[in-house]
Amino acid sequence: MVNFNGRLLEKGTAFLDESNRGLRYGDALFETIRVVNSKIFFWEPHYLRLMASMRIMRLPIPMHFTMEQLGEEILQTLKANSLESKAARVRLTVFRDQGGYYTPTSTDVSYIIEASALETPFYTSSQQPYEVELFKDHYLDAGLLSTIKSSNKLVNILAGVFASENGYQNCLLLNQHKNVIEASNGNLFLIKNNTIKTPPITQGCLNGVLRKQLIEIIKKTPEFELEEEPISPFELQKADEMFITNVISGITSVTKYRKKQYNNEVAKTLLGRLNAHVRLL
Structure with missing residues (x-):
């Protein structure tokens, strides 16, 4: 119905x-x-x-x-x-x-x-390989319209088609300044040592609901430091972890970007805290 x-x-x-x-x-x-x-x-x-x-x-x-x-x-x-x-x-x-x-x-x-x-009531962690690549054919504008969930999602669609045609699980989108702002279906987080970094909304990324929830969880976690700063493509291969968030799948760990392999220890920790958080809703 x-x-x-x-x-x-x-x-x-x-x-x-x-x-x-x-x-x-x-x-x-x-x-x-x-x-x-x-x-x-x-x-x-x-x-x-x-x-x-x-x-x-x-x-x-x-x-x-x-x-x-x-x-x-x-x-x-x-x-x-x-x-x-x-x-x-x-x-x-x-x-x-x-x-x-x-x-x-x-x-x-x-x-x-x-x-x-949906298959499960909880957010779960997949053990499957998850490889991403940059999508460079088109860019998102670092403006207000890019932050909302309108039905104008051509860049996201074309990035998904590119990923499917080339054997990737997802693509990362760039703004006109050539900064990485999000994945085709969710917000992006990078981890280096104890610092967790995500692009600010002013870069043109989606004003994601789960992004906000996770930011609040990270801020309450003393072992991590949160940075909302622009992310250049060069930072992707320097990170220890990379993950993508949305309200349906929760936290999806990226396992590979080009020659870089990532672990997912912090992502699993945050996933546990996210599930604890939703149980209290």
């Missing part, structure tokens, strides 16, 4: 047409959310990011778009898909209603909520 503006519809039901502005112009935002046993992980940060992103994109915010109402719609969608007692991935998409060309004429928005099952 799919939730369209509060109506539960069978999957495959035709409820959008060719005039949809998300399809035509990418005039849409989305949040990807992890839910376990009807507990919405990090719901308040997700909601606040959505509201901030809607303001950046000048999308009107309806009165009924409260955290409580949207949270209830998510839970109703899970129940309709028999996922209320399981681990699930939820996608909430918000788009401007049809009308106009580049300049919209509508002052209304619509939303879609989708849900699918």
Whole structure:
């Protein structure tokens, strides 16, 4: 079942047409959310990011778009898909209603909520090889629009295609200053000795929800020092560890970049603390 503006519809039901502005112009935002046993992980940060992103994109915010109402719609969608007692991935998409060309004429928005099952309720550590490479064909701008989860994700898509075609598990994206800012599907962290480094939002990386949670965990961990500083490609081969974060997979350790092999001891420590953190939500 799919939730369209509060109506539960069978999957495959035709409820959008060719005039949809998300399809035509990418005039849409989305949040990807992890839910376990009807507990919405990090719901308040997700909601606040959505509201901030809607303001950046000048999308009107309806009165009924409260955290409580949207949270209830998510839970109703899970129940309709028999996922209320399981681990699930939820996608909430918000788009401007049809009308106009580049300049919209509508002052209304619509939303879609989708849900699918996840394999495990906990964040886990994979033992599989995970090799990455730089994606240099296109760059992300170090600007505000790059920090939001809009449906304009062409660079991420092309980086994913490049990785698939060349036998990599992921690609790292660059901004126009040739600094490394993120992976195609998550935020980036490097570890050297006891210093954990991640690019600041001003570099154009996604304002990731799990990124924020992990930063707070690191700040409360005395054995590590956090730096939010630009990362040059030269630093990748000097690091002891590299990992990627997002709210669905948690922490994904990179095992190889070119000739550099990485360990994952710090990542496993942080993964344990992240799982302890979500149990308290």
